[in-house]
Amino acid sequence: TMVNFTVINIGNQTEELFWVSLSTVVDHEGEFLYEEVANTSTRLVNGETSTTISLTWNPDWEGDFDLIITVDSTGILAERDENNSFILPVSVGPPEQPGGFFSSQAGLFFGGGVVFLLIAAGIFLALRLREDEGEYDDWEDGKEDRFEGEEVTNFEDFNDDVVDEQDYPTWREDDGYLWRELPDGTNQWWDEEGQSWNDYQA
Structure with missing residues (x-):
């Protein structure tokens, strides 16, 4: 099953490489099992503010899942007001009987039962990467605001004060x-x- 989604950056422009992962969470007899099923690296180049990513997932369980998309899953980017994950409940049914058009695939359903999953998720990265x-x-x-209306004669003292x-x-x-x-x-x-x-x- 191909999972497609869009990542949108509303923060400062950066061309730094970052990772995007696709994971599943399933409640198995009261225990939540987490598994990363796919990942890829990407970057925003030439002033781009968004990119579309496609990841492949082959379900090996039947039942209800939470499908989780995580942007910057390795924590490479420094960010502010992070909102880097998107959770989508899905349900996987049994495969079609032999001879069916999708006999080798598990059926993927959204409530009513859609076979293919197409996610259009705008996950906002407020990147705090400063150029x-x-x-x-x-x-x-900051220097001008601090000494506005004053005559500064010793900039060494000033530099010591604002070393941080x-x-x-x-x-x-x-x-x-x-x-x-x-x-x-x-x-x-x-x-x-x-x-x-x-x-x-x-």
Whole structure:
């Protein structure tokens, strides 16, 4: 069964690669069984704000399922106001008897019984990936607002005061964590849950 859906980005433009997964959840004798059945990588390029993805799912159970689509399933992208999953209840019936047109396929039904599944799910990514130019502009605006109407004679003192707002070199490790290097040579890692930089402890 082919599952088609559309991913829409309403945040800042990014061309960074991210993963999209298709999973199933079934209630089996009171125990919820979760299984990722398909995944693929994609990216938004050339100023695109949406992309259509197709994943193949071959049901191997009969009964009621929750079909879950997850965008950025590996947590690569830094985001704000995440809404990255879409859940769709489906029901899988027994295969057709031999000789039927769909004898090798399990029937996939939406309540009344539709054979093919076509999902048009707009999953909104409010990406908080900041481009270097945008960060610098924000920093300059903050400096101007802070000293509006004042004569600044010592910018070294000013820079010391706003050290936390400066744009330091950043990179992302294979484990998905975002790192930055401070002028003194020490490194900090970004705590996505706490929304703060933390010193690296060797």
